[in-house]
Amino acid sequence: MTRGDEIGYEPGRPAGYAAQPDEALNYVDAHDNETLYDALAYKLPTDTDPEQRARAHLLALGVATLGQNPVLWHAGVDLLRSKSLDRNSYDSGDWFNLFDVTGADHGFGRGLPQAGDNRAAWGIAGPLLADPALRPGGALVRSVHERALDLLRLRASSRLFRLGSAANIADKVSFPASGTWAQRPGVILMLLDDSRGVPVDPDAAALLVVANALPWSVHQPLPPAVGNGWELHPIQARGADPVVRRARVDDGAAAIAGRTLAVFRRPRG
Template structure:
């Protein structure tokens, strides 16, 4: 330290953590892949939440829907095989685990009514959970590889979805990252409805497809078919979308998105309860509602308590986040959250989403009312 001015124990190490190629399955020794990471403190990318929120996966059918763009509750009618009730309920369990730091030790009631831990939720042939500490969980819904979140939703949202709703879907998708336990990761421009005109691998596509317009006049959608490379097989599917001028976001939509994104940033950093430091704290404080066999599809309700253990937040005793992925206003009652003085987070009351500002809670009954395609944060002020 005296010689180099660097304290290694204070450096955060992270990477993608994919299990593939010549080092797959520890072929050349144990390496820092997802399933080896628990307890190391090394952060790796969480594709579980990414796929459940976006729909499908980077190598599958681009029309498969996810929690941010209407799966099951607002089907696009293009991929019925992946739009069953059980499919969306499994995705919701995967997201719950991810919101809870992707902890192997986190317990909750799954879609079948069983009390399980994070390792018992499936993600393909692997367990969904693989961490023991939230800093090992890097949460994201879009990054440099694959389509941007906006382009992803162009493929997957129901036909005729208007721009206002697309803005709501964008912010809803980003809210799963913003309000999760772990390390949030956002692609540059995702708060500006960034488009690469559906380019799924733009590392060598130049400024034409990678452009960011800081004046907010355009999100760069519809500037042409992306380079052949990894895109030509999808050109016939892309063409009608790219020719549709109604999908080109303008200043009003871009400004609304970036301001609402900033509201969410303020909410996250208004309380340490969104940034719990250990797996033990998450297990003790975080809970889910709307679980089990009779749950409402597309709706995730999470609470974080400050009335157990150390007083971490001098402002709030409890926080609840209601993620409403349904196309209509939601009314949801959680008996376990009744009898508390719930109110909408003050940042959202004074924020840049007039519709979200109408979200409300009945503290006596524990009923929450939340607009379509919205994530509302409610708080119980500390007495």
């Protein structure tokens, strides 16, 4: 459910839409918990450069956004929002929960979060919060915001990302490389095939999502069931991420940069 500073986003539903009791939500950070930026501050190697941190951030957000359930974005996730590593900010007040909608103050390094659920991590959190390399500049924050908007545009562009029933999902969604010779560790290959069941997209015969969580580029082989005729989705081809614009499907493989999610489209006709 949506509450606090969470936003449930679903094209065609009212702003502030709250999921029904039997409906799951996709999310990577929510409510009082660590923000996505803070979780990655703990998990990524400390020498990961800011752009690569941003790419990991957007990749995680993209996997949730292009899933089939309604997606919940924690307010500020598109601005690399931080609560200075606070894992439970319910009683932390405005000092840690402040959300600057301009992105000028993204929140990292406001000090050690209060003891509560955080004391055990102070020894790790202190050096991280003092590291100036973990405070993204305004240009990067603005860039992440624009790239995050492209994820919303992708989701809104096709009912294939919002099939709405378990039967439609079973008909149209598959992971054709899983459990086969083609599977590359760290890479997700998801096929949304509108030739199965009742068609829902007047423009795309199918969509292919390739998510590469590895820090290096890969050539992900495409099993024969994936077929041919793929082009980079127009939203990404003209979008804010120059790296994803280089993604290609050639000679039976998808070429995609590290920490990148690309969507390919097979046009009708």
